[in-house]
Amino acid sequence: MSKVFLLSTNYTTEPYPVYPLGMAIIAGALEAGGHQTRQCDFLVAGKSCAAVVAAVTEFQPDVIGLSLRNIDNVDSFSQETAWYLAQAKELVDAIRACSSAPIIVGGAAFTIMPEEILAYLGCDHGVVGEGEGLICALVDGLTAGRSMPRLSNGEATPLTGAEIGSPLYIKEFVNFYLAESGQINAQSKRGCPHRCVYCTYPGIEGNRFRPVDPLRAVDEVARAQRDFGVDSFFFTDSVFNDEQGHYLRFVEELERRNLGITWTGFFRPQGIGREELRLMKRAGLTALELGTDAASDTTLAGLKKDFTIADVLAVNAACVAEQLPAAHYIMFGGPDESEETVREGLRNVEQINCSVVFAFSGIRILSGTELHGRAIADGVISAERELLMPAYYFSPLIDPQSMNAQILETFNKRREWIFPPSEGQEKLEVMRRFGFRGLLWDRLVSFEAKRRAIKKG
């Protein structure tokens, strides 16, 4: 048995604080493997390096595991300010000064750029992709004094649904996140088979949907409800509504168990009709986050989204008919965006009734994505440009500043259309100060009348 200290370095509260689910699953796997763990959350610890050092010193770990969730906030407007790895590096340096235990790093952010991040942080070992099995093998090997690989890669042999680990939630953390965000996260499946050009999700989670058995997935929700009083969940699945319909089996089981919980997740805006929405609503669905991603058929094709604006509007209409708040995330300036598609896209946005639209300008270029190659081919960045510091793709056919001005002009018309992203953050902060918790954007939607709330009075 080894003592493993786990640290989630995440401290951002955008759009709200998010429970460190990856770390919780790693802790669950280690405990199941017979190890003793201590979980530490930098945000819960008041973003205090000294508190982390004190916890490490007190626990005297044999091995330390770092969970790295975010590199930055993928918003081109705040690329100078929201870069999270410097803080992680400060934590590694502080831990090194008080412990000689080897440090293993993993997590979604790490998986996107493992070599670069391992070098930048100066950790001893890294785990790419799913960490449940690999962390146990590393800890066993290291504590037995064996020489272990610098990088272990879980992507070649993805876990089956049955092997996906269960989170070891910590009461203190659950209470913190319930108080701050009104919800906790859970997972009903991993993976995504789609190939949208900018997206890292299939790289992080694998390119096949791997559902957790619905009975077990619902058991875990019920356990979090019973043990910690959680009654609101975000399912972190890359895409909740998989085409094979695994999600429907999970939702049917949720409905059958009648737990009285509410939940939300990420949806692909295609093939969700009123029938599916009604079923999910009965099972507790309260809102949908839609990966609409682009606003015209040309730019949707440029991102290889495999659906059209007609699909998006059909899903939106079904959500409105079922009175389910929906938020569309749309990035302007991507591949094949032109002055014409910006105008067309904004006309299409005008048709998205009674739903929130979050707009972004430019697309963060991340390693391992097709967009990276396209950015080099289009002359947006050089092949040598490292991607740890943010780089954004802007179509060479547009002028970003005039595009931003056009988006702003349209988005100023309604309070539920949010641009730039910082405006959304400010709105959420105000609601939070008034004591509201949860997604919060869902409160911007009104179904009573197709109310066109004019901004600023």
Ligand code: B12
């Ligand atoms: C769901 C999700 C959200 C939801 C979260 C809702 C909620 N209540 O949880 C919402 C929409 C709120 C959100 C917001 C943001 N997100 Co987000 N999100 C995701 C998503 C889809 C899943 C994350 C997750 O929880 N996965 C489930 C857990 C179990 O998996 P995991 O953490 O990866 O852990 C596994 C492995 O990584 C590994 N592992 C993890 N820790 C460790 C530690 C060790 C030692 C080891 C060995 C292994 C290991 O093992 C685990 C089990 O296999 C990912 C993309 C993806 N598919 O991964 C993006 C992702 C994590 N998000 C990202 C970003 C940027 C953000 C935001 C900053 C965006 C913004 N401006 O709002 C915010 C930050 C939120 C916050 N406060 O931290 C990026 C991060 C990388 C980057 N580009 O910087 C990702 C990767 C997507 C992307 N664009 O590339 N997000």
Ligand code: SF4
């Ligand atoms: S954007 Fe959504 S559908 Fe496309 S690859 Fe990423 S997770 Fe899959």
